[in-house]
Amino acid sequence: MAVAEQTKKTENGHAAAAATPNATYLQIQDVVKDFNGYKAVNNVTLNIAKGEIFALLGSSGCGKTTLLRMLGRFDTPTSGRIVLDGRDLANLPPYDCPINMMFQSYALFPHLTVWENIAFGLRRQGMAKDKLVARVEAMLKLVQLGKFAQRKPHQLSGGQQQRVALARSLARQPQLLLLDEPLGALDKKLREETQIELVNIIESVGVTCVMVTHDQEEAMTMASRIAVMSEGRILQVGPPSEIYETPATRFVADFIGNVNMMEGTLTEDHADHAVIECKDCSHYVGHGITGSEGMSMSVAVRPEKIQLQREMPTSEFGSHNRVQGTVREMAYFGSFTVYRLALASGATLKVSQSNTDRHRDDALTWGDTAWASWSPTAQVVLTQ
Numbered sequence: 001m002a003v004a005e006q007t008k009k010t011e012n013g014h015a016a017a018a019a020t021p022n023a024t025y026l027q028i029q030d031v032v033k034d035f036n037g038y039k040a041v042n043n044v045t046l047n048i049a050k051g052e053i054f055a056l057l058g059s060s061g062c063g064k065t066t067l068l069r070m071l072g073r074f075d076t077p078t079s080g081r082i083v084l085d086g087r088d089l090a091n092l093p094p095y096d097c098p099i100n101m102m103f104q105s106y107a108l109f110p111h112l113t114v115w116e117n118i119a120f121g122l123r124r125q126g127m128a129k130d131k132l133v134a135r136v137e138a139m140l141k142l143v144q145l146g147k148f149a150q151r152k153p154h155q156l157s158g159g160q161q162q163r164v165a166l167a168r169s170l171a172r173q174p175q176l177l178l179l180d181e182p183l184g185a186l187d188k189k190l191r192e193e194t195q196i197e198l199v200n201i202i203e204s205v206g207v208t209c210v211m212v213t214h215d216q217e218e219a220m221t222m223a224s225r226i227a228v229m230s231e232g233r234i235l236q237v238g239p240p241s242e243i244y245e246t247p248a249t250r251f252v253a254d255f256i257g258n259v260n261m262m263e264g265t266l267t268e269d270h271a272d273h274a275v276i277e278c279k280d281c282s283h284y285v286g287h288g289i290t291g292s293e294g295m296s297m298s299v300a301v302r303p304e305k306i307q308l309q310r311e312m313p314t315s316e317f318g319s320h321n322r323v324q325g326t327v328r329e330m331a332y333f334g335s336f337t338v339y340r341l342a343l344a345s346g347a348t349l350k351v352s353q354s355n356t357d358r359h360r361d362d363a364l365t366w367g368d369t370a371w372a373s374w375s376p377t378a379q380v381v382l383t384q
């Protein structure tokens, strides 16, 4: 499984991870962390390949930091094991620890210059002076902060401080880099820019990276694969596009991005198609469903996969996959507009339309009646 997923990474524009068989580099096997009877990490198994940027994504308190701390050897699992490059972390001597963790607050030394901050760990390690100088210079170049070498952290922007922290983490050439909410301290715009910079730096070094975030956009843009976590467990693992387009459960569909979740009943089930009836509309599904007629299930449709028009749409799917509603709310986001349609049952349908024209005479507005429609490939049928 892991190998097929890694090869997809190139399609996302990330550098390809080693796609050789047995490419598992970091194995997390049945790991549990119990705090006085509460399982903060509850039987997690994950296989991560060399060179991957792997994201643990979940809301606050789901156990991300606890898992990361065990990977960083700040804590030990209650049960299960963690194997890095064939070696059990429990048996690795402390001085032979090729792992570096970068914390949410960068914890830069405020009284030291950028140069000295990066050199700090290398000095402690007793690295020879000429080698140390070369390494610090290389790190400054890597994060493009050569000009700022003699500044103190408070004389840098948040994004620059973040890069110093990264340079310091990478200076000792770790085999495994752990990032806990790496961009949490930055504002939205800076965070978006820094996400890409960070990925470029990590990939140019080739270090295997596990990052933790509660921000799904961050996980999507940075990671080759994402593990969605909830209450100490992993719900789904896959490349960002797979998690977004084919969520396995209602929870994942709802957690990642925006979605219209429609509850319904399977009313027709054939080998080549099925029909699910919901309160306001019915869905034509282009494949059979393993279930029996009368079974309840949900249909998830992303807002951007729905079309809006004034006239009733006609399609090969007859009266399926369309619904009429009244525009109750509109929110303009510049490149797109989000409409909230009130349906007959009182339910709301979110529709997002990209604004390809600057001005349209026939643009929908509050109170207008409109038809929403979507293709069967836009739907995801969820039974759990």
Ligand SMILES: Nc1ncnc2c1ncn2[C@@H]1O[C@H](COP(=O)(O)OP(=O)(O)O)[C@@H](O)[C@H]1O
Binding pocket: 035, 040, 058, 059, 060, 061, 062, 063, 064, 065, 066, 067
């Ligand atoms: N040292 C600890 N002792 C007891 N409970 C802890 C400890 N560390 C974390 N927890 C609990 O474990 C759960 C997961 O915490 P954490 O891993 O920090 O979540 P996240 O990083 O996903 O926000 C939380 O309910 C937290 O209160």
Ligand SMILES: [Mg+2]
Binding pocket: 064, 065, 066
């Ligand atoms: Mg945390």
